[in-house]
Amino acid sequence: MPFTSLSRRGFLTGTVAAASASAVPQLGFAGSHSPLTIGFIYVGPKDDFGYNQAHAEGAAAVKAMEGVTVIEEENVAETIDVQKSMESMINFDDAKLLFPTSFGYFDPHVLETAPKHPEVRFQHAAGLWSEGMPTNVGSYFGYIGMGQYLNGITAGHATTTKRIGFVAAKPIPQVLLNINSFLLGARQVDPEITCQVIFTGEWSLAVKEAEATNALADAGCDVITCHVDGPKVVMETAAGRDCFVCGYHANQSPLAPEKYLTGAEWNWAGVYTNMVQTVLDGGTIDNFVRGGLADGFIKMSPLGPAVSDAARAQFEATKAQIMAGEFSAIKGPLKDNTGNAIAAEGEGFAEDDIALESMDYLVEGVIGSTS
Amino acid sequence: METDLGYWIIPLAIIGGAIRVSTPFLFVSLGEALTERSGRINLGLEGTLVFGAMSGYALAHLTGSPWLGVLAAALSGTLFGLVHGVICSLPKVNDIAVGIAMMILGMGLAFYFGKPFVQPVAPDLPAISFGWWSEIPQVRAALEVNVLFLIGAALAVLLWWMLRATRVGLTLRVVGDSTDAARAMGLQPAVIRTCATAVGGAFAGVGGAYLSLYYPGSWNEGISSGQGLMAVALVIFARWNPLACLGAALLFGGAGALGPVLQSVGVSEGYYLFFAAPYVLTLGVLIATSSPTQAMTGAPGELSITK
Structure with missing residues (x-):
């Protein structure tokens, strides 16, 4: 099978190359000046x-x-x-x-x-x-988990029911890290807070995301964030149920200006232009590249009008700590929500700890299951 | 703020989910029931649904009126239905193949024209609160009923009565059951089928407008995720009876709410299994109502799948 598909592709490539070379010779050159x-x-x-x-x-x-x-x-x-x-x-x-x-x-x-x-x-x-x-x-x-940690801090201040909610797509390490970080951020404010997670099973399922958001609101969650491909539905539905929202991936504040606390955003423009410039200059990009807030890989949305002064102060202080490096969101003493020990007292995983990228647990205080 | 209802939240969520999620299923299946009663299958309704969602959202955004959006969705649905109906009136054209082509065309056009409307926000359709009697916010939220749902439910009763007791209904049934008999009566089956397909398309378009203008209430390319196709299957499940379509749509909507709500009360193991609830339910009912001795009751005789 690979052989036949390769040879057919090879044939097609040859035909197209020949056709384009004969039809538009002025475009057919792949000289050193080609972009x-x-x-x-x-x-x-x-x-x-x-x-x-x-x-x-x-x-x-x-x-x-x-x-x-x-x-x-x-x-x-x-x-x-x-x-x-x-x-x-x-x-x-x-x-x-x-x-x-x-x-x-x-x-x-x-x-x-x-x-x-x-x-x-x-x-x-x-x-x-x-x-x-x-x-x-x-x-x-x-390291967008840190962004969700900061989201969690604003959520911890905003919640009155001490229940916050998370609409998640699939239980893969990055999603689990986001859920755990969101709760741990909120627990910096109040260790009583719990986080309810609902998995939808797919990256983009508008109706199921809306249903999950409604179920969270029904269960008493009053701050909701998500990790799905397009957070628009979650943001609009949650704000419609009078819940506060924390954004993810991009700035969604135009969707719920009054209810939007803050959001964890990607900042790919700088990252991509750097990588491309490296290639253009004849260099090689490292095989393994990671970065966080300090490296400009991620950024936070501007804080919304509902964020209190106390929340703002704690948010800025924690953000400064993260920017300075050496900050661990996942640190001991910590158990997962089935009772297994994750980290002992004094032990912690910094944001660049590779162990976080194979996370397979939800921490204590998250109501939900990875399977 | 919210009251803790414990496990009572499950039936409440199922009722709420049935009301919120069922409307697109209801409109598409009513439209398809009408079309199939005339002897044609329109598998293209998934495409019509998606295009209706897009055109409804776009027009609501541009004009500021969600009802103009619904109208636009209905008109575009009519157009899609007409195209399907006219093509299928040509000799030796297979309606299922045309339907699949129309489905892909509708989705492709919707994605193409819908690009500029993913970002903007359009006004929502109004809802009526039937939960005013309750102090509990969850009950109030579950009983927010959209006007389109009520229209859909009324349409189901109306269509049922029409098919049963009126001349139009009789004409439709004759055409659907026997082309020869219809011709002998002096009817023009092709024209009647095309009209039925056009009206069915309009219904599906309105179902799409509900998706983009009320629940979940925004336009994106994954908005339908196969609901139009599922609704076509619901028609068989409902044995071509509009009233049963209403029941089937409610059942499907309610079963779909089961997955999220079980996770919210802490039953979180095996959620993929709960997400399959609507389909398991469908299989169960189909098996329970099947008969080894009798052909499908209610199936129009001219339908290409029953012929």
Whole structure:
């Protein structure tokens, strides 16, 4: 099967190359002055008020650079489809740098495609590159859990029911870290607070997200945040139920100006332009790139009108600590919500601790289950 | 603020979910029931639903009136229905194949024209509060009933009566049950079927407008996630009876609320299984009402799947 699909693709590539060379010879040269073609692949629509939009804004910043051509494809499923998209960007558009931006693209799709194209650089968001994987693959991500921790602090001050809610897509490490961070941030304010989580099972399911938000409001949660691809539905539904909201991925304050406390946002523009500049200068991007608030990978939305002075002070103080480094959101003594010990007194995981990227538990105080 | 209701929240959420989620299922299945009663299957209603959601949201945003949005959705649905109906009136055209093509066309057009409307906010359709008698905020929230749901429920009764007791209903049934008999009566089956498909499309468009203008109340490309297709299946489940369509839609909406609410009361193990509740329920009812000796009751005779 791989053989037949390869040979057919090879045939098609040859035919298209020949056709374009004969039809438009002035465009057919791949000389040293040809711009660097960069492909961005998104799992959903690139204007979803969320995850994909954050990446697309980064791509837009790259587009404005000299000497690059940016091609984009949206709504590419985390299946064999993404391999086809990558192959077509490489074979037909001559892309030399790819940004497949969804978690599920990494294993096996990026890992399988990369060895076939050693001259192409694959920069994957959220994946966990490790020694032994193809060297033309890199993974990058931001420590957005810290953003959810700061969200949690504003939530802890805003809640009166001491119950906060989280609409989550799938129980993967990054989502679990966000849920745990959100609660632990709130518990900095009041250790009695609990966080109710509802998993919807998919990255983008508008009706189920609305139902989950309503269920959280019914259960008495009065501050709600989420980790789904497009937080628009959660934000609007929660604000409609008179709950406060904390944003995620991008700034959603226009959706609920009065109820929006703050939000954890990606800041891909700077990250992407840096990476592309490295390639343009002839350098190589590190295989494993991570960064947090201090590195400009993530940022916080401006605090909303409902944030009290006390909340603002604690938010700013904690943010300063995070910016200074050495801050651990996940620290002992800490148990998970089934009673297993996570960290002993004095033990902590800094934001760049690699152990956090294989998180498989919900901490004590989170009501929910990972399966 | 909110009262702690314990496990009482589960039935409440099911009722609330049934009211909130069922409307698109109801409108699409009513439209499809009408179309199928005339002897045609329109699988394209998923595309019509998505296009209705987009056009409704877009017009509501541009004009500031959600009702103009509903009108736009109904008109675009009529247009999609007409195209399906006219193409299927040509000789040797398979309605299922055309339906699939129309579904993909509708979604593609909706995504294309809908791009500029993902970000803006459109006004919502009004809801009527039937929970004024209760002090409990959860009950009040569950009993916020949208006007379109009430219209849909009234339409279900109206269609049921129409099919049963009026000349229009009789004409539709004759055309659906036997083309030859209809021709012998001097009716024009192709014209009647096209009209039925157009009206069915209009219903599906309105169902889409409910999605984008009330619940969940915004336009994005994943707004329907297959509800239009599911509603087409509900018609078979409801045995082509509009009143049963109402019941099936409510059942489906309520069962869909089960997954989230169980997690909210702490039953969090195996939520993927609870999310499958509506489908398990459908299978269960279909098996329970099936008969080894009798053909499907209520199935129009001219339907390509029963012929």
